[in-house]
Amino acid sequence: MNAIGKNVLIVDDEPSLRLLIRAVLESDGWNVHEAQSGEQALEMLPGLTLNAALIDMRMEGMDGMALLKELNTIMPGLPVIMLTAYGNVNSAVIAMKHGAFDYLTKPADNEELKAVLAKALDYSRLVDENEKLKSAAGATEQMIGSSQGMLNVKDLIEQAGPSEATILVLGESGTGKELVAEGLHRASQRADKPLVKVNCAALPADLLESELFGYMKGAFTGANANKPGRFQLASGGTLFLDEIGEMDPVLQAKILRALQEKVVEPLGSVSPVETDVRIIAATNRDLKKEVEKGNFREDLYYRLSVLEIRIPPLRERVGDLPSLVAYLLEKLGRKNNKKVRSVSPSFLDALGRYDWPGNVRELENVLERAIILSRSEVLGPELLPPQVINPAPRQASPEAAPSTQPTQQTQQAAPTATGTPTLDDAERQALIAALEANQHHRERTAEALGISRRTLQYKLKKYGLTRR
Structure with missing residues (x-):
């Protein structure tokens, strides 16, 4: 338009x-x-x-x-x-x-x-x-979060967006790969042209091929008229190939040709059609490992990954939870015609302890469920599903774990009943040492440990260190 x-x-x-x-x-x-x-x-x-x-x-x-x-x-x-x-x-x-x-x-x-x-x-x-x-407001305006991982993503979008480079977006399901693709398109010189999205995992190989490249009348039973493919519909703009790691190897070869020669061949056509699109691909798979296994073409991988943007999972940026929750409460409250002002501290604390295998998409689902069931303007922990209230044990994430070097007290952590110090024992002693080194000043302690103050509060409560 x-x-x-x-x-x-x-x-x-x-x-x-x-x-x-x-x-x-x-x-x-x-x-x-x-x-x-x-x-x-x-x-x-x-x-x-x-x-x-x-x-x-x-x-x-x-x-x-x-x-x-x-x-x-x-x-x-x-x-x-x-x-x-x-x-x-x-x-x-x-x-x-x-x-x-x-x-x-x-x-x-x-x-x-x-x-x-x-x-x-x-x-x-x-x-x-x-x-x-x-x-004009910025290509990353809808990307919520100020953790270092998200700041890196936003910086890469602003730097790489105006280029014509093919970009590979990496991240687990639900981290927001499509949002990154939209940001890259808005930051590009192609922003006034279409951004066409294709989910490569949603269609079988034969249907995906006709969807991408189009077909000519009579190419197969039911092809009653010519139909342009997504490459043609994205002409002058951007084509986003989501979950490209699921693509059939035969189709991978055709995508490679489209990237190299800037042409596609609609099914049933004897002449190629020129294309002018920028490709952004995304996957939740480790494509390097898929190349080693023979499931993904090595030459296509290198064509796609001129620049890689990795989106950190939610468990690696728990400090972004308050801003994410505030944004989603407003959005989902409006969607469901419910007025919700905030969440209780215990609600937010429970969110911080959970591992979020479904990432931001799962967080959105959990919050929408809570909003629908709530009778109050403040969401309490009783509205959370059981797996969030009582999460399975997890390894400390980069943001939630102390980043200082082990002190003598850390090395002398109290042993368990078996005589072997656990990770929790060592972490508790590290917190004690950091608190004492900073005269129990919590902001300085959190800064010294490289964690947020909210994460520090949670750790102190967990280990019974809330009193001086």
Whole structure:
């Protein structure tokens, strides 16, 4: 979508109706593009900048509702006006619930048509201005956290975003790899072009191939029209290949060719199609190990990993929990029509002790559950699921473990009943030594140990050291 000019796409299988609408709109200063089917409209999209679209509800092949869903994905924010016969208004109302901007009954009154498109143009310009404001506010505005790991991620996004380099985003499930891809796209020179996302783990290899590269009419049973692939739809913009570690080796070779030669071959085509996309890939797998096992092509790995951005798991940045919780409470409270101000100290303490195997996505689910069940504006620990209240033991994370060198007292930790000091014994003695060295001043003690004050509070409580 582009707010410069007045650009509209008409999609209708009746040539006479398209001709009539074209005449009305061109007299009103619109630049009109036409397509006789939903499939043809999708083929045209990579080369278009649009401010509005007029779509017939009932067409052969891809109907108006299916095209609306595709447009919402490819050009989010584009105002789409549905054209419907008088007796089929209910379908148009349903389409509006799925994101259509408005609807008109056929044959549309000329003045009504102009008025609806004028409103669509105003909306289009507003969306465009909002997007520009968001980009100006910074590519990492939605990335919550001030831990060193997250600061490193934000710095890499700001440095690498404007480049054309292919980037590999690494991180466990739920850490926010898609958010990093969005930040890189917003920081790039391609920010006004599409960001097209593909989950490589969500489709079997044959369907994924046709989704990525497209296909020609007659390429296989059911291919009734040409369909552009995601490479073509992302033309001039960014293609985000999520969970690329799950991709079939045969398809990996085709992705490699697309990266090297800047061309793709739609299924059933005898001639390659040039592409202009920047690739951002993501995976929760260790691709180096997958290369060693023969599951991932080594040449593709090196093509993808010009720069790697690793997102730390939530257990490595527990100091970010308060800001994450505050952000999610506001977001989820609004979503669920519940007013929630904060969480209790014991609620937050329980969050800090849990390992978060599902990372931020799991935290969001836990908080949403608590918000739905809460009868108060302050969430208490009774609203947490059992695995969070009574977590399994875990190894100390980099942020939660003392980072000082062992002192003499640490080495002389009290032995257990078996006579062998445990990790907890050593950690307790290290805390005592650090407290004494800093005259029991907690901020200085936390700084000396390289941990947050909240983590120190938790450790002191855990080892019975809260009293001087």
